Amino acid sequence: MPSKSSARLAALTVAAVCSAASTVVIASPAHADAVRIHDIQGSTRISPYAGQQVTDVAGIVTGVRTYGSSRGFWIQDPSADADPATSEGIFVFTGSTPKVAVGDSVTVSGTVSEYVPGGTSSGNQALTEITRPTITVVSSGNAVPAATVIDARSVPNAYAPAGDPAAKGSINGLTLRPTKYALDYYESLEGMNVQVANTRVVGATDPYTELWVTVKPRENASRHGGAVYGSYASQNTGRLQIQSLGKASDFPDANVGDVLTGTTTGPLDYTQFGGYTLVARELGTLEQGGLERETTRKQRRGELAVATYNVENLDPADGTFDEHAAAIVHNLQSPDILSLEEIQDNNGTKNDGTVGADQTMSKLIDAIVAAGGPRYDWRSVDPVDGEDGGQPGGNIRNVFLFNPQRVSFTDRPGGDATTATGVTKVRGKAALTVSPGRIDPTNAAWEDSRKPLVGEFVFRGRTVFVIANHFASKGGDQSLHAQYQPPTRSSETQRHLQATAVNTFVKQILDTQKNADVVTLGDINDFEFSDTVEILEGDGALWSAIKSLPRSERYSYVYQGNSQTLDQILISPSIRRGCDFEYDSVHINAEFHDQISDHDPQVLRFHP
The missing domain is CATH 3.60.10.10 (Endonuclease/exonuclease/phosphatase)
Structure with missing residues (x-):
């Protein structure tokens, strides 16, 4: 099997260089004034405003990414609508180090884009963004909108709806049903401030300072605390990738079975190599599970x-x-x-x-x-x-x-x-x-x-x-x-x-x-x-x-x-x-x- 790291490094050099390079292009000359974030996100995976200019979109900054090729920040509207399918958060792609801070109240004008990590040929879902932004800081030091708790009760057991046959099996155009499907639930929180607590590690820390946790500790648990993939219908809906907005050197070296104790909080992103990803502004404390490498027994003389x-x-x-x-x-x-x-x-x-x-x-x-x-x-x-x-x-x-x-x-x-x-x-x-x-x-x-x-x-x-x-x-x-x-x-x-x-x-x-x-x-x-x-x-x-x-x-x-x-x-x-x-x-x-x-x-x- 070709090295995962070499394939990934190659992909990272081309992914997210600029949002337009891997964007679902929806032609529209319309111009939208004073829309809210939940209007932009809509109740499907593709924004009803994709390709349009939006003006003075208001929100509180919940996270700032100052590294890599996908620099920008997340904002969230503290005044949510009544529709659980519409996210209140969104990523603002700047391409360079943003000049905002967590807690800033801002207005953003720019173009709504649907960025596909890995490119459209990957088949990945799209991430709704505001690109080419003009940003105004209205005030600073505001309270960040309360984090939505992701846990075993909130994540549905069914993983995803069947795709629309008329759209070659895509789920992009389907109305989100966040109480029925896990992928719909995560999509309804895209860009929002979310939180997990006391989550068990099911994927060890990798060279890219990422790990995986589960919010469903009993879901197909392995003997060592992992999540066993035992059939095409057991996708393990409680899995969530964790990255960090902090220093790479501060990221924990975790093994399967360890636990991130306390709370891990930050915006919910969507990435090429993991899908829905909690990009932690605050990272829980690692509690080691004591995993040890196994030793098989010695074969007997006649074996x-x-x-x-x-x-x-x-x-x-x-x-x-x-x-x-x-x-x-x-x-x-x-x-x-x-x-x-x-x-x-x-x-x-x-x-x-x-x-x-x-x-x-x-x-x-x-x-x-x-x-x-x-x-x-x-x-x-x-x-x-x-x-x-x-x-x-x-x-x-x-x-x-x-x-x-x-x-x-x-x-x-x-x-x-x-x-x-x-x-x-x-x-x-x-x-x-x-x-x-x-x-x-x-x-x-x-x-x-x-x-x-x-x-x-x-x-x-x-x-x-x-x-x-x-x-x-x-x-x-x-x-x-x-x-x-x-x-x-x-x-x-x-x-x-x-x-x-x-x-x-x-x-x-x-x-x-x-x-x-x-x-x-x-x-x-x-x-x-x-x-x-x-x-x-x-x-x-x-x-x-x-x-x-x-x-x-x-x-x-x-x-x-x-x-x-x-x-x-x-x-x-x-x-x-x-x-x-x-x-x-x-x-x-x-x-x-x-x-x-x-x-x-x-x-x-x-x-x-």
Whole structure:
């Protein structure tokens, strides 16, 4: 999966440079005099005054943003109307540091615009703003309008209305129903001074000084205090992103399960990477929940331990080798076979045609030994330069690590970046034509994406086929909070093709040897309940073993406050039969602010 941070930095350089660049343009020559904020906001997501000039819009300044490319301030009308669907707050985009202060009573004249964070192609909702403003400070030191309390009672359980078919599924034109839908409720408070109290953290602090909380502590709670995303209908309506108007250095380093005690108060914004966001003027105090990194148990003599771990663009220049090694040795208890995703070539993102990863792997193996682990051996297939996606120049690939003291690898020569691995029969048993090898690497399903790595291992005389995967990322999908409901998941198309290709290969093995032990694992980049995984499982050829865990523990990744499953280990019927296996999602990264990867590793132990 491409780095979230690189994608985000690229987006931030173009988003909000000027409001007009990503604005819903509604042509209108009209000029509106002395309108109120709730008139501008209206009872739908798009202002009835969009594109019009407004004059002397009155309000009290509730927050001032002096940093970034979206500088400006929020104002709120202290005299609310009787319609709960119309917000009393609005953002005034100045583009430079505003010359107002919280508590100023101001009048603003300017153009009403609908700014779409991320651009209209993102499918995101629009943020109603006043742009190109002329500002008059009437008085200072006024009381800020009382904050509207957002809590478990006020946020509806239903997430969003179905979009209007006549508008391609958009909810923009629908009248807000804030007592029925969470997205409507938040939209009815857009730009207003709001408050949450004693909220539990469900998404750790990230490098952009953001975290996620929930105002519904019982909503799909994980064992560690997160919010589990267990189906497309469980969006977790109580999630809310928190940013701060204060210094970045003052923002707390929070883990999942911590609590922001007291009150957190400020304007409600809408952002590209989180939707509705409380931009805190006053931030609660962090109370740590004592989250600790998990350690799985050691495999027994007759158990084979197979694991998967996305090490997030690991290359020799990274400073995380010792930490990854410690995680593998201590938290994962030195699994016998380890599938690694996102191993980069020997010079990382330097784009000079280098594709070998022997230096990357040697450095990791040496670090594992120094941490007290075994001296692993490894197998992989170098990609064709620039053909497998990921960071440009990085040439990420899947790699097998294995402990030669516990398991042996069956080398069958001939595997390369473009040669397809086949299945044959040797002495009545299934065997690979090349090992290590790639599955159908020239199939269009793998365009600009990592190709599956397959290998043949032997443990205590029993052959085990292992397939390492890193399916296409979810980049390009519309967000949960998009204006299109339900949102379109366009990236699924490629993953469905990839799942079909892998399932077809697994069936070839099982058709050759019905009782073959097959482990298919890696960063599937889709949920255990998704169509992708259903296709991968097929008619029983495979089964995602994370489904053996309680629902409160089924996650490997946290995104926008949702604890969800992307990394999985799927098993063939011979392994699943009799339930002679044990699965562990080892939570060491995704819930922590100081993570060394954004993925949690997964471990399977079974008796071949």
